[in-house]
Amino acid sequence: MDGRKEEASKQAKGQCRFAEQRRMQQYIHNVAALTVQGGGLVFWWMMRTRASNMRPGRGTEKGFSLIELVVSLGVLAILIGLVLPALGGARRRGRMATEVVHVRTLMQLVVQYAATYQDYFPTCGNGPGAASASFPRPLRLAGLLVREDDAISRTGQVWQLTATAYIDPMVIRPGVVPASDAVVMSPRKFADVLFPSAKGVFSPVRRMNEAIEMSWCCGNAPAGACAFADGSADEYRWSDFSTAEGLQIEMWAGVPIFTTWDGVRGKDKHP
Numbered sequence: 001m002d003g004r005k006e007e008a009s010k011q012a013k014g015q016c017r018f019a020e021q022r023r024m025q026q027y028i029h030n031v032a033a034l035t036v037q038g039g040g041l042v043f044w045w046m047m048r049t050r051a052s053n054m055r056p057g058r059g060t061e062k063g064f065s066l067i068e069l070v071v072s073l074g075v076l077a078i079l080i081g082l083v084l085p086a087l088g089g090a091r092r093r094g095r096m097a098t099e100v101v102h103v104r105t106l107m108q109l110v111v112q113y114a115a116t117y118q119d120y121f122p123t124c125g126n127g128p129g130a131a132s133a134s135f136p137r138p139l140r141l142a143g144l145l146v147r148e149d150d151a152i153s154r155t156g157q158v159w160q161l162t163a164t165a166y167i168d169p170m171v172i173r174p175g176v177v178p179a180s181d182a183v184v185m186s187p188r189k190f191a192d193v194l195f196p197s198a199k200g201v202f203s204p205v206r207r208m209n210e211a212i213e214m215s216w217c218c219g220n221a222p223a224g225a226c227a228f229a230d231g232s233a234d235e236y237r238w239s240d241f242s243t244a245e246g247l248q249i250e251m252w253a254g255v256p257i258f259t260t261w262d263g264v265r266g267k268d269k270h271p
Contacts, residue, residue, distance in 0.1 A: 095155045096223070096225060096235050098153060098154060098155055099153050099155055099157045099204075099224070099225035100225045100233050100234060100235060101233075102153040102154075102157070102225070103153075103157075103159055103202050103204075103225045103226065103227045103233050104227055104231065104232075104233035106151060106159065106202060106227065107201060107202060107227040107228075107231055107233060108231065109139055109144045109145065110122060110135075110139070110161070110201065111190070111231065112144055113138065113139060113142055113144060114189070114190050116142060117142070118189070119189040119190050119191055120187050120188070120189055120190075121135075121161065121165035121166070121187065121188060121189075121190070122135045122137075122138035122139055122142075122161070123138060123166065123185075123187050124137045124138045125185075126185070127166075127183065127184075127185060128163040128165075128166040128167050128183055128185065129163060129180075131161070131163070131165070131166045131185065132160045132161045132162065132163045132165075132166070132258070133160055133205075135151070135160075135161040136148035136149075136150070136151035139151070157204055157206075157224070157225065158204070158205045158206050159202045159203065159204055159205060159225075160202070160203060160205045160258065161201065161202060162199075162200060162201050162202070162203070162257055162258055162259075162260070162264075163258055163259050164188070164199075164258075164259060164260050164263040164264045164266070165187070165188050165201070165264065166185050166186060166187055166188065167183060167186055167188075167259075167263055168186040168263070169188075169192070169262050169263030169264060169265045169266070171183070172253050172259060172260070172261055172262060172263045172266070173261065173262065174248070174250060174261070177250050177251050177252070177253045179251070180251065180252050183252075188263070188264045190229065192263075192264045192265060193229045193264045193265070194264075194265045195229075195265075195266075195267050196228065196229035196230035197228060197229075197230040197232065197269070198228070198267040198268060198269040198270075199228060199229045199260065199264060199266065199267060199268055200226050200227070200228050200229075200241075200256065200257030200260070200268040201227050201228060201229050201257070202226060202227040202233075202257070203216050203217075203224065203226050203256070203257040203258055204216045204224030204225060204226070216238060217238035217247075217255055217256055217258070218238050218247065218255075221237075221238060222237075223235050223236060223237045224236065224237075226257060228268075228269075229264075238256050240269075241256035241257070241268045241269060241270070242256075243270050248261070256268050
């Protein structure tokens with residue numbers, strides 16, 4: 001019963017996202033049409049004014065006056081100002097939709113890997129941090145990726161696999177967190193995940209085409225595409241996973257998705 005409810009919820013979210021995209025497309029279409037009509041109206045007014053100035057008895061004035069040019073440029077600037085925000089919003093939404101699809105695909109590849117390798121998350125590297133960044137390598141070696149760079153989206157977005165996939169949940173608890181250089185690899189299985197719909201697996205790191213690397217958490221970092229152990233994916237900000245008390249970070253532990261409290265047995269989403 002719970003499975004059917006979750007599936008229905010996913011379908012409802014997908015329908016809402018599709019409806020929102022359609023509304024945005026319709027808005028852009030309307031604004032573009034308004035811009036074209038407004039530009040045509042300005043051009044007609046300028047031509048009409050010029051023809052009026054060239055009537056017999058009105059002198060030999062043939063060009064546009066300075067006032068006419070200023071008014072025309074002002075109207076066009078207003079119309080362009082209406083269009084640019086809509087186009088910018090559409091570009092951002094399109095980019096985010098692409099990244100959500102991509103990270104969901106990565107999640108499916110990780111599930112396929114686990115089905116082949118005794119339910120383990122893809123393992124590579126000498127420590128949890130290195131393994132989180134190097135997850136494309138075992139996927140490539142398993143034949144699930146042609147190139148490791150295929151893990152990067154077309155928009156240049158790079159993701160990291162949760163470090164909790166390689167850390168004993170018993171050491172990711174308040175008061176017992178060891179120093180980062182004392183953490184040892186302890187690969188986890190998917191069966192260790194107690195709350196698949198609430199435990200994040202992938203979180204965004206940076207974009208390849210950005211000169212400055214910005215962490216997804218914390219501060220004023222922008223939203224990014226994240227994936228969860230149940231295969232779902234969507235756009236989130238790190239603050240979406242903060243409790244009423246805020247983030248409780250102790251040294252390296254407590255970062256949403258990456259080092260969730262209680263590891264793979266914990267929750268990133270809270271009621």
